[in-house]
Amino acid sequence: MSDEPIISIRGLRKIYHVGEVDVPALRGVDLDVQRGEFVSIVGPSGSGKSTLFYIVGGLTPPTAGSIRIAGQDLAGMTDAERTELRKTSLGFVFQKYNLLPTLTARDNIEIARHIAHKNGKPDPAFEDVLKLLGLSGRLNHRPNALSGGEQQRVAIARAIVNQPAIVLADEPTGNLDTENSNTVLGLLRDLNERTGQTILMITHNPEAAAYGHRLVRMRDGRIE
Amino acid sequence: MINKLVFENLKHRPIRTLLSIFAISIQVTMVLTLVGLSKGMLNDQTRRARGVGADILIRPPGGAIISSGGQMLAKIIPAIIDRQPHVKVASGTLLYGTDLFNYVTGIDLATFDQLNGGFRFVRGGPFQHPDDVMVDQLYASQHKLRVGDTANIMNHAWRVSGIYEPGMLARVVVPLATLQDLTGNTGKVSTVYVKVDDPSQTEAVIAELTKQLTAYKVYSMEDYTSLFSPANVPMLPQFIGVVIGLGVLVGFLVVFLSMYTAVLERTREIGVLKALGASPGYILNILLRETTLLAIGGSVLGIALAYVTRFAIARLVPGSLIQDIVYVWWPIAAGLAIVGALLGAVYPGLKAARQDAIEALAYE
Numbered sequence: 317m318s319d320e321p322i323i324s325i326r327g328l329r330k331i332y333h334v335g336e337v338d339v340p341a342l343r344g345v346d347l348d349v350q351r352g353e354f355v356s357i358v359g360p361s362g363s364g365k366s367t368l369f370y371i372v373g374g375l376t377p378p379t380a381g382s383i384r385i386a387g388q389d390l391a392g393m394t395d396a397e398r399t400e401l402r403k404t405s406l407g408f409v410f411q412k413y414n415l416l417p418t419l420t421a422r423d424n425i426e427i428a429r430h431i432a433h434k435n436g437k438p439d440p441a442f443e444d445v446l447k448l449l450g451l452s453g454r455l456n457h458r459p460n461a462l463s464g465g466e467q468q469r470v471a472i473a474r475a476i477v478n479q480p481a482i483v484l485a486d487e488p489t490g491n492l493d494t495e496n497s498n499t500v501l502g503l504l505r506d507l508n509e510r511t512g513q514t515i516l517m518i519t520h521n522p523e524a525a526a527y528g529h530r531l532v533r534m535r536d537g538r539i540e
Numbered sequence: 541m542i543n544k545l546v547f548e549n550l551k552h553r554p555i556r557t558l559l560s561i562f563a564i565s566i567q568v569t570m571v572l573t574l575v576g577l578s579k580g581m582l583n584d585q586t587r588r589a590r591g592v593g594a595d596i597l598i599r600p601p602g603g604a605i606i607s608s609g610g611q612m613l614a615k616i617i618p619a620i621i622d623r624q625p626h627v628k629v630a631s632g633t634l635l636y637g638t639d640l641f642n643y644v645t646g647i648d649l650a651t652f653d654q655l656n657g658g659f660r661f662v663r664g665g666p667f668q669h670p671d672d673v674m675v676d677q678l679y680a681s682q683h684k685l686r687v688g689d690t691a692n693i694m695n696h697a698w699r700v701s702g703i704y705e706p707g708m709l710a711r712v713v714v715p716l717a718t719l720q721d722l723t724g725n726t727g728k729v730s731t732v733y734v735k736v737d738d739p740s741q742t743e744a745v746i747a748e749l750t751k752q753l754t755a756y757k758v759y760s761m762e763d764y765t766s767l768f769s770p771a772n773v774p775m776l777p778q779f780i781g782v783v784i785g786l787g788v789l790v791g792f793l794v795v796f797l798s799m800y801t802a803v804l805e806r807t808r809e810i811g812v813l814k815a816l817g818a819s820p821g822y823i824l825n826i827l828l829r830e831t832t833l834l835a836i837g838g839s840v841l842g843i844a845l846a847y848v849t850r851f852a853i854a855r856l857v858p859g860s861l862i863q864d865i866v867y868v869w870w871p872i873a874a875g876l877a878i879v880g881a882l883l884g885a886v887y888p889g890l891k892a893a894r895q896d897a898i899e900a901l902a903y904e
Contacts, residue, residue: 375898375901376897376898399818399819402814402815403816403817408815410812410815414812415812416809416812417552417809419544419548423541423544423545427545427813428817430541431816431817431822432817474816
């Protein structure tokens with residue numbers, strides 16, 4: 317069981333229907349990611365890496381092929397089952413942070429727990445993570461009072477608060493300067509080492525990609 | 541947590557929130573004011589009818605229970621009514637509507653005064669001349685009339701002979717004969733008030749009068765005033781129904797537009813919530829709670845505004861309109877506001893709940 321990849325993808329295809337035109341975004345992707353692995357996926361725009369991110373994240377179904385996340389077959393799941401999977405097994409970090417602007421940093425983290433029906437106090441270990449993220453003093457601020465780096469650290473905290481098996485990061489440093497990028501990437505690697513969470517990170521940036529254990533290159537909807 | 545998000549969302553756009561609450565409150569005020577006016581004016585009519593001091597009231601054949609419609613001949617008074625045992629006095633009055641809310645009442649002062657001892661004058665006194673008019677304090681205050689002034693009513697110049705305490709029959713009273721001539725109703729009255737010498741004989745007198753005046757409506761004053769309810773006023777229940785319908789429509793449209801804009805504006809946030817694992821029901825729940833809060837806010841403000849309309853009516857047209865505060869309608873008006881608002885939130889809510897997460901996350 318422990319040897320089974322946490323993400324197992326075979327022959328994955330995705331075709332978007334744009335008007336009357338079919339646009340293939342993924343043309344047969346095979347990929348295995350082991351539990352606790354930090355994988356960077358790089359590739360130019362249009363290579364299909366975002367589509368792969370959305371399918372692995374359960375945000376859209378594939379057109380063909382198989383994809384298993386933590387032993388569950390994603391291809392045959394209903395919308396409700398994929399919602400459940402996102403709630404329990406996946407955490408997202410986006411390029412634009414995507415914090416809810418009306419809530420404080422603390423509440424942005426709390427709402428992820430609320431959606432997952434975890435209403436008690438967070439795991440004490442999570443307090444250590446908050447310290448590691450350097451957020452302890454900024455939790456009562458709203459996103460508009462936080463720097464980009466701070467917002468992304470809050471987004472990371474939100475992504476891991478429910479201890480998902482997999483954290484998906486889509487260009488997490490895309491909007492950050494070099495110093496903040498290094499901080500965020502260092503944090504992702506630290507979290508991966510401390511908690512053993514699997515991380516799948518999409519990036520344009522080769523320096524960012526170098527933080528992962530393994531680099532996967534994509535081009536024209538395929539893995540090179 | 542969800543309540544906090546709802547509350548923060550409403551706080552985030554204070555102008556939109558306040559405008560929505562205000563628009564919903566107009567619906568609530570509209571309903572409460574209309575119901576309050578119906579109730580207030582009917583209660584006032586009841587008080588004034590009781591103030592006459594009669595025991596029995598006779599209305600002409602046909603026409604609604606509460607209206608000025610239908611005239612009957614004054615000659616039935618001496619011919620039939622006065623002849624009944626125990627009838628102390630019978631006095632005919634003629635009611636003439638000058639507009640939707642105002643009436644002029646013609647009375648025969650000699651018999652009318654015997655019903656309960658006459659008007660209690662604040663200033664001036666009873667008619668001296670055929671063209672004299674007596675008005676109550678509310679009418680005098682609304683029309684800024686003093687004793688001796690000339691009042692133009694029904695295109696006729698009247699001299700104000702006296703101003704009396706409100707609560708007696710009508711707000712504007714003129715000599716019966718003058719009104720009969722002016723309105724082409726010579727010899728006719730629209731209501732006959734009867735006083736009996738012994739109240740225990742009222743039912744017996746009513747029974748006898750009913751037997752003799754078969755086409756007429758004979759009521760005890762108690763029964764008559766109990767008929768003063770909105771259901772007995774022609775078209776009033778329908779009118780209230782139309783206003784309620786309009787109110788619900790206003791609430792629906794306001795919330796529809798407000799929530800539709802909110803959903804568009806929060807497209808990206810909805811995508812984030814979906815990515816976090818929020819179900820369509822969770823997202824719908826947020827919007828419905830927001831809507832319910834807006835409707836509750838609108839209801840509270842609407843109730844407060846009903847007090848403002850009552851104050852304004854009492855200050856500006858005390859002689860024409862009276863608005864009561866009808867507490868029993870508070871939950872009804874609030875319920876209607878909530879229903880209208882929730883209906884308005886259904887489409888935007890479903891749109892949000894069905895939003896494609898990827899498109900929502902890509903929304904700029």
